[in-house]
Amino acid sequence: MRKIDSIIIHCSATPAGRHVTAADIRKWHLARGFTDIGYHYIIYLDGSIHTGRPLSQTGAHCRGHNTGSIGICYVGGLDALGKSPADTRTDAQRRSLRSLVAQLLDTYPGATVHGHREFAAKACPCFDVATEL
Numbered sequence: 001m002r003k004i005d006s007i008i009i010h011c012s013a014t015p016a017g018r019h020v021t022a023a024d025i026r027k028w029h030l031a032r033g034f035t036d037i038g039y040h041y042i043i044y045l046d047g048s049i050h051t052g053r054p055l056s057q058t059g060a061h062c063r064g065h066n067t068g069s070i071g072i073c074y075v076g077g078l079d080a081l082g083k084s085p086a087d088t089r090t091d092a093q094r095r096s097l098r099s100l101v102a103q104l105l106d107t108y109p110g111a112t113v114h115g116h117r118e119f120a121a122k123a124c125p126c127f128d129v130a131t132e133l
Helices: 022-031 091-107
Strands: 006-011 041-043 049-051 069-074 112-115
Touching: 006 091, 041 091, 069 091
Parallel strands: 006 069, 006 112, 041 069
Antiparallel strands: 041 049
């Protein structure tokens, strides 16, 4: 099993309310030359949690920080017009994200939680992970 030292939170950079699936994101990532979806978990608008890349495999979600990390992506992150970053998480997504992160921290004690924007010049995940998680 991989040594996990961080959990990195992302958004799909899709407009508020637009349903996007793990299969959709997998297609986008394959088109970019990835071998599979880059994230380990995807949280849909209804709060359901879907698996992406197996945890046993290194993700492809945060350049320079993939080796010891788990990538979680919630669907959304842009305003309804798809033009500006926005915290579009539904209440169900907020609850599921908190629960998933808590479970992962139990499984990987000592891991730290970060927003993608801590490692890249992006707004992602469009909320302050440090104050919420």
